[in-house]
Amino acid sequence: MSEATRSLRNAKLGVVALVLLTLAGAYHFGIFAQVAEPKILAETLVARGAWGYLAFILAYTVLQPFGVPGTIFIVAAPLIWPWQTAFALSMIGTMCASVVGFSFARFVAKDWVSARIPARLRKYDASLERNAFQTVVVLRLILWMPQVLHSFFGVSKVGFWTHFWGSLVGYTPTLLLVSYLGSEMFDASGRIQPGAWPILAGLLIASLLIAALHRAYERRRSSGDLRSAERGV
Template identity: 35%
Template sequence: MDRGSLLKIALVAVVVSLIAWFYATEGYEEVDPEAMRAWIRNAGAWGGLLFVVAYSCLQPFGVNGLFFLLSAPLIWSPTDAFVLNWVGTVGTGVFSFAVARFIARDWVQKRLPGRVRRFDDRLYSRGFMTVLLLRLVFYTTPTVQYALGVSRVQIGPFILGTILGVAPFTLLTTLLGIRVSVWLEAHPVSGWPWDQIGPLLVVTAVVIAAIGILIVRKWRSRAVDVSSGTGP
């Protein structure tokens, strides 16, 4: 087993251990979502700024954007939640774009194959429309984020296409978050049967991790077979 697989297994083990510890020590009884929400609200503009910065900087490195999109309506009013989600989503696009362009653009541009270069030319000549369509379809998928950064698309069309392209899905997700907020008000977290669902969460996490590792190992094995000419 390679080093990367061992690292993933270790990470899963740590997460499962933390969940088990949280359940065993009855730490869930100390969780007070209302107090956390009040603290962020009382922070005023600083709370909103912290949310936008965290969303912008963490999503490109693997933190699922849905975590932020669904959390905002639990804290702020629907209008404020949408605005913060929108700004944060644009922020994560700009941050990814800047990082990729600063670090890897020159190196990638020298090695683009012909087919990809034709698409890159389209990004340069029709940047706004191309970025708009990419955002409408792929939203903030990390691969697309970084690909735009290493492309020749200009910053103006990129930002405008991103602002407009992410708006529909951001609105829909915020509306879903509002529904979740209403449901949680009727079913507070403190009233959940943690003694029953705690073990289920641990087992579910282990099963998902095991399936994920098996899929990755199978995919890698098939890729090696194909590259070596032994595959179908």
């Protein structure tokens, strides 16, 4: 094993150890309990005053890629701050978490992560090769920010900046909606209010429509490529 390979392996092991230590520290100091639900998270951040902004982004960035649901953070944000602030902080936190999840999968644990990507995501490999930006946008609109999607993009061939900007576009509608209508969709405990169901239903329908249009576009494009290839032969 060359010195460069050994150094790279040691660096990767160091990053993994740092992640594990960070998560262990978060558990030891009760941070997981504080972000267990939006109400508790909101109370914790309010108690920190202006430092709550930084605490929100750091907690979101570090914890979401490794298991804590991002919805806890974006639901808590409009319970604390005006919708403009909630949207800005939610977007920053979501993008930072996505970059961490993407980078960890690509640069640190690619082989381990790649073996655990579900088949339902692997079917999008061809779409990413043909039209990476559009596919990233659609998948973020439909699936949003599960950790496995961060990892899938990380082990795929999509470029970093394509993933970054595609994710930004895909996240924007939902984050804007939740931030602006947060007080109408969720109560002080972060539970969904009855009036939120029509909003969520509309969002689901819109996502399914976008997915259907994307699939139709991909089928049409594949058929066109096939006809072109046959004419070429």
